[in-house]
Amino acid sequence: MIINSNYKIMTNKKLLNSKLFQNFADTGHRLTAPRKAVLNILSKDMNHPTVEDIYLQVHKGYPSIGMMTVYRTLDLLVEWGIVHKFDFSEGKARYELIDHPEGLGHHHHLICQKCKKIINYTDFINEEIKLITKLEKRLEKNHKFKINNHIIEFYGVCDDCTVTGNNKSIN
Amino acid sequence: MIINSNYKIMTNKKLLNSKLFQNFADTGHRLTAPRKAVLNILSKDMNHPTVEDIYLQVHKGYPSIGMMTVYRTLDLLVEWGIVHKFDFSEGKARYELIDHPEGLGHHHHLICQKCKKIINYTDFINEEIKLITKLEKRLEKNHKFKINNHIIEFYGVCDDCTVTGNNKSIN
DNA sequence: ACCTTATTGATAATGATTATCAATAGCAAT
């Protein structure tokens, strides 16, 4: 019975209690098992997974899921502003839960131009957010533009690639 | 003769004199007519053109150019840090000259989530750069990460889309 | 003008994302 697969999927209590799931009821969308499963993986995987990454992980506990459903679920979550879609010119998109129910909240990124590694950092996040907030207010006014979200990314070369002259890309 | 097509392509004197072309000599790459043509278009088009946009414009003055050459030239320019490649999840990349020989220097972006419009802004660029520079120094130290470049983007809804409830996407 | 070899362009191949549509399963009402 379906209870079975649900059981595995709903293990994460913090996720279960998070306001994330509220969106479904609010918007009249159905809270299905595949959607729970995708959200569950997103809440665990901090490594900016691709659609395939997510598909493979969901597939373990939910073998009948199709790749299409992962695509569609992610589209929905992005539309709701729950998930951020990244495009680092790798030919495929990457995804990340914006408000992690546990650990690592809002953060920015360092991106290695050689090995494509993506480093989450929060070193100076308060300082950054302070400026960003101030900027947003003024930009919204000057450009009559409603801001929902932002990205700050630094491109360069990571330590590994500098030291070893690494040239492999990570898939 | 080739002089003919060269003539049209090299019209832009500021571009011709800019240090951009120095890279070719320096790296042992050949300064070919197609490459000049692509650089010339990039120096004029501030609207974050796609490969096809650039191809079509170059094609006017240089009908024999192939799409592949545009791809390859852009790759090269990106590799040299002369051109920035954007990926706004439209299924195709967009490009922009980093140091415009004339007008609009370094800037950041507002991106409309509805119509996909990309707005260049420089309103508070000095203030932003001041923080960014400070951040870069400290991030480079903390993460042993050599920073070459950065992106700041704000996502939201533009005035047109707010007012008219616009829902068309621009290609 | 000649030679070497980087560059080009026509063409085919790849691979992520999107479109389709019949089968399935939330969930609200009974």
Added chain:
DNA sequence: ATTGCTATTGATAATCATTATCAATAAGGT
């Protein structure tokens, strides 16, 4: 718990930007 309506799913085919190939061409040093 059962029913009925309809959003959602998943298998499959289609799309389309980007890459791979390779023979023909042309930049630039001699």
